Amino acid sequence: MLVVVVGVVTLSLTANALLEQAVPPDQVATVRTAVIQALTIAALAATIAGLTTSILLVQVILRSLRSIARSSQRIAAGRYDERVIVPASDELRAVAESFNQMAEALEQIEQRRVAMIGNVAHELRTPLAGIEGYLEGLIDGVLPAEADTFLDMKQEVRRLRRLVDDLQTLSRVEAGQISLNFTTFDINEVIRRVVSQLQPQVLDGCLQVICERTDQPLLTRADPDRVAQILLNLLGNAVRYTPEGGCITVRSALVGEQVRVTVEDTGIGIAPEHLPYIFERFYRADPSRSRASGGSGIGLTIARHLAWAMGGDISAASAGLGKGSTFTLTLPRGTT
Numbered sequence: 001m002l003v004v005v006v007g008v009v010t011l012s013l014t015a016n017a018l019l020e021q022a023v024p025p026d027q028v029a030t031v032r033t034a035v036i037q038a039l040t041i042a043a044l045a046a047t048i049a050g051l052t053t054s055i056l057l058v059q060v061i062l063r064s065l066r067s068i069a070r071s072s073q074r075i076a077a078g079r080y081d082e083r084v085i086v087p088a089s090d091e092l093r094a095v096a097e098s099f100n101q102m103a104e105a106l107e108q109i110e111q112r113r114v115a116m117i118g119n120v121a122h123e124l125r126t127p128l129a130g131i132e133g134y135l136e137g138l139i140d141g142v143l144p145a146e147a148d149t150f151l152d153m154k155q156e157v158r159r160l161r162r163l164v165d166d167l168q169t170l171s172r173v174e175a176g177q178i179s180l181n182f183t184t185f186d187i188n189e190v191i192r193r194v195v196s197q198l199q200p201q202v203l204d205g206c207l208q209v210i211c212e213r214t215d216q217p218l219l220t221r222a223d224p225d226r227v228a229q230i231l232l233n234l235l236g237n238a239v240r241y242t243p244e245g246g247c248i249t250v251r252s253a254l255v256g257e258q259v260r261v262t263v264e265d266t267g268i269g270i271a272p273e274h275l276p277y278i279f280e281r282f283y284r285a286d287p288s289r290s291r292a293s294g295g296s297g298i299g300l301t302i303a304r305h306l307a308w309a310m311g312g313d314i315s316a317a318s319a320g321l322g323k324g325s326t327f328t329l330t331l332p333r334g335t336t
């Protein structure tokens, strides 16, 4: 509107000046009337065209905004597959695309949540079915009410407890709620402690554990208890997945600004198609085997989150099935 007013005023001033110079004085009045009429018609046409364009534009914007508002309400009501149609105009396209990306992220979170509930239910079912079986056997008199039966039942209860404890740790570590006591300590000392803690299982499996490390203390800046928890998981897995007579080698070294601990075993190895997923919750390369050996399938997920929380990382490598595995933990080095 402002453009039209400014245009009309400028044109009439210019036309007036030209009229006085170029038109004989007796015709000025006639020509001026004609010019004013022409300008009025042009101004009206420009105003109508401008208004029509604005109304159309506002309607397009409003339609898109209404569609986004409707979609966000559907998403809020749990319809995570909802998406908006991406409009042609640049600005609205950017808004619609961002909205669709957000909806996609929400859908993935929801899918993971649903999968998590399914996994937890599945994991709980196994020990519960075991306990139920023992109880039924006892009630029917098929199983004797003896210490051995109760010890077997206790084993199932222990498995249940471990699963619940792991789930609690997982939820806290994923929410970043785990408290860490950072100190500078000798990681070789922690390795020694964890290896001696696992000695009974190592002897049971007729395994050999070799520790390759320097005699100097290897200073690390992290939480020693959490580092022990990670190493217990890595070494525990190595013991669990290495058949009798196998060998586990633990190496520790300073690499640049990082302390690196590798746990290498000569065990069953991991097939390449499973390798990228073994740090995911409840992922097992061989479900029957790891469940039978008491694994919850979330030990590595917890271990990796703990390593991340301490500024480190864990990675896995394996040449394939039957060719052993190597897990590498890196942590920031410590200084005195």
Ligand code: ADP
Pocket: 233, 237, 238, 241, 265, 267, 268, 269, 270, 278, 283, 284, 285, 286, 290, 291, 294, 295, 296, 297, 298, 299, 300, 301, 324, 325
């Ligand atoms: P679990 O409690 O089942 O061992 P983890 O999260 O610790 O769960 O490990 C996930 C999966 O990774 C295991 O089920 C197993 O398939 C594989 N895995 C872990 N460590 C090893 C290893 N040292 N050798 C072979 N497979 C392993």
